[in-house]
Amino acid sequence: MKKTLQHFIAAPDSAGIEALLRTAATYKQHPWVDGNLGRQRTLGLLFLNPSLRTRLSTQIAARHLGLDTIVFNVDKEGWALEFRDEVIMDGTTVEHIRDAAPVLGQYFDLLAVRTFPGLQDRESDYAETVLRAFMDHCGVPVISLESATLHPLQSLADTLTIREHFSASAKPKVVLAWGPHIKPLPQCVANSFAQWMCHWGQVELTIAHPEGYELAPEYTRGATITHDLQGAVRDADFIYVKNWSAWKDYGKIRCTDSGWMLQPEHLKENPSAKIMHCLPVRRNLEISSALLDSPRSLVQAQAGNRVWAAQAVIAGLLKNMQG
């Protein structure tokens, strides 16, 4: 008999985060310790948008658990899905989510979905229309592989990386620093990182961004907001660089000032701060090569931790299904 459905689409509370971190750390030491947990089960990975790290790390993680995976690139191998109710489907969409999702729920034991925001209609994006439709209609646990507003598997890996690099006993200072980009990007990595840092409660979070780049307040409660990059990074322990487009003036680029690109000059007085980025990163646009190639950089550690983050989350859902 199925227990209450449990999804993974956002940060849990502080205790939940700690539990995931402990499990992830265990798997990092002993990848195959639960090698039969997913036996005779299959995880469907649905991509409505491209992916490299997320797809591969989730497949590797699933394999450590003996869980089979099937990747389906909906955009390329399938057809356009309809998410609006009660429309006459005489346009470009070929199948309604109400019909497609329950089929997938019959084929898969777990369903992981990646869907980007359109960045046109904030209300629809922030209602997580697409992800919610899968959750409402598929009937199995859903894992977000990045949704319109959040990217929890990334944030769990980021949190694990920070915990691994704690050196002092006091609360470390973490700065989420906006960086320039030529394209309007989603807010989801920034939203999600802020949410995880705030829920976790083990760090002091400062968010540095140009005017007009305020994130949705629901994710930044507890964080310090500043428009002074130099001031913010001066005594930072971790600096997470990331571009995002405006949330207020939704999906727009409001600043192209290259002064926001993090460079060694910003860190002359701070020799120990670690640099983070979720990748892919545009070198010498968001952040300088010199920093990415320096020993300060944790970007490869973050990417590597994606495997253990995914494995901890999948294992948790599998155990919940058995329990």
Place this chain on the structure above:
Amino acid sequence: MKKTLQHFIAAPDSAGIEALLRTAATYKQHPWVDGNLGRQRTLGLLFLNPSLRTRLSTQIAARHLGLDTIVFNVDKEGWALEFRDEVIMDGTTVEHIRDAAPVLGQYFDLLAVRTFPGLQDRESDYAETVLRAFMDHCGVPVISLESATLHPLQSLADTLTIREHFSASAKPKVVLAWGPHIKPLPQCVANSFAQWMCHWGQVELTIAHPEGYELAPEYTRGATITHDLQGAVRDADFIYVKNWSAWKDYGKIRCTDSGWMLQPEHLKENPSAKIMHCLPVRRNLEISSALLDSPRSLVQAQAGNRVWAAQAVIAGLLKNMQG
């Protein structure tokens, strides 16, 4: 030593259908009972056209049998194949089926192929030029994942679904009802469903369609043909809605009358009829949402049964190879 080659590309006779139904029903109860049947064998899944249910259900089915699968999207990951003999290949095709098919036959133990009709040249489509070329040249058993004229894995799942929902002792009345669409679709689901119902012999089949939508007579022998949708569905036990383009005026759309869209109004006097569709369905164009979302609908049962249909077929071919 290899036994006589056996393919799965159309309906077998009544006894063959019954045997497949029994096997499928067994696998539905005990998915892993033959978990070693496909050990150290690989099924190649070749897609010349997109697929969701067919691809995923076949992969899941193969896995239940311990059979490895490799998906190859010929159209996207490969290159254009040539099917005409003795041409000078100085155009857009890069490889001849006479060279490609035997290679695939060396790599795979079983080959499953999806290929849609061009809907331009009826003679070529109905000769199954593409599927036949694979069968002629690959040297291993071929499974149709939908071909130019038929879709036997779908029809086996449909037949299983009907058998599961028999309630009366008498022969149930099954109506294949044409529904409107904005695009010219193949006849293959309709051809195939009619073929399976007629071969099976356990139901009375009526086909309701507008004038000009006659199917190829070879598939409808034994069925009643009518142009009166309302009359046909009045006492139906199962109503299978599906669009197809004209076979006579080949590949053309001859009717756009929305009166052919099945709605609750059609079924006021028939509270128990079950509704079927192979999916993907365009809601409120082919059939109303109200019916698809009602307890009458068997569309999810059909989609779920795709797994057991595929598993029964693959198991049969594997056993034949061993025997």
Place this chain on the structure above:
Amino acid sequence: MKKTLQHFIAAPDSAGIEALLRTAATYKQHPWVDGNLGRQRTLGLLFLNPSLRTRLSTQIAARHLGLDTIVFNVDKEGWALEFRDEVIMDGTTVEHIRDAAPVLGQYFDLLAVRTFPGLQDRESDYAETVLRAFMDHCGVPVISLESATLHPLQSLADTLTIREHFSASAKPKVVLAWGPHIKPLPQCVANSFAQWMCHWGQVELTIAHPEGYELAPEYTRGATITHDLQGAVRDADFIYVKNWSAWKDYGKIRCTDSGWMLQPEHLKENPSAKIMHCLPVRRNLEISSALLDSPRSLVQAQAGNRVWAAQAVIAGLLKNMQG
């Protein structure tokens, strides 16, 4: 502890070739004899260009070794990679190889890469910029699935095929014969075949091509070069037909003379010569159908041997990693 990194991107020396041939021949007889060698390891297959035989044969080979594979079509599922150092990434490339490659090296135990030459800039192509970047930055053994200048897995399969068809005791005469094509193709199959034949030292290699089609001398040292196709094939034991574009006048088509298409007329006085081609082949353009469909043809044997070639190479790298 990791031993010195070992890649497979070109022909080894004569002893190395013989060792691979012996291993490949063993696997051909006993595919599953090392079925646990790749246990709990994963091979990443990265395609920057399309593939059929190479992808499928490598996946099948890996499976024989118990090695999991994940295919990633970088061009279609991912995004454009940047290979130039120190650029400001404000253009179309989304991720730098310096960031992407080490991530892949964390996820995979072995990395196989296919990348075609641009055929615009000979210096860059012949420096193997892309393949070298993966090797420099990923940190795990790299297998070439065909690179800008070479195709070693193909050549190993070709060498195995020739060895299997030795009939006389003397050194057989092998002719690499240029054939016409409508598109400018890479030189890599020709370079690579010449390199393997010359390193192997068990055959006499003649290369027949029109003027202007000289290959890079580093690959043809020891071979006889001629512009006389008829003369070259008269006493040949094996004739390997392949088109390539010019190396001197880089990437250009210099000859379209259909007299270079190998036909039965060329072989009236040579009834026993075997015909080879790596596939895909354009029939009746590069070589006549009559030859491809005759018992002289080894093209299917070559394609089949791709599996054993790949298996021997992967097994060698795995053993080196364990040792």
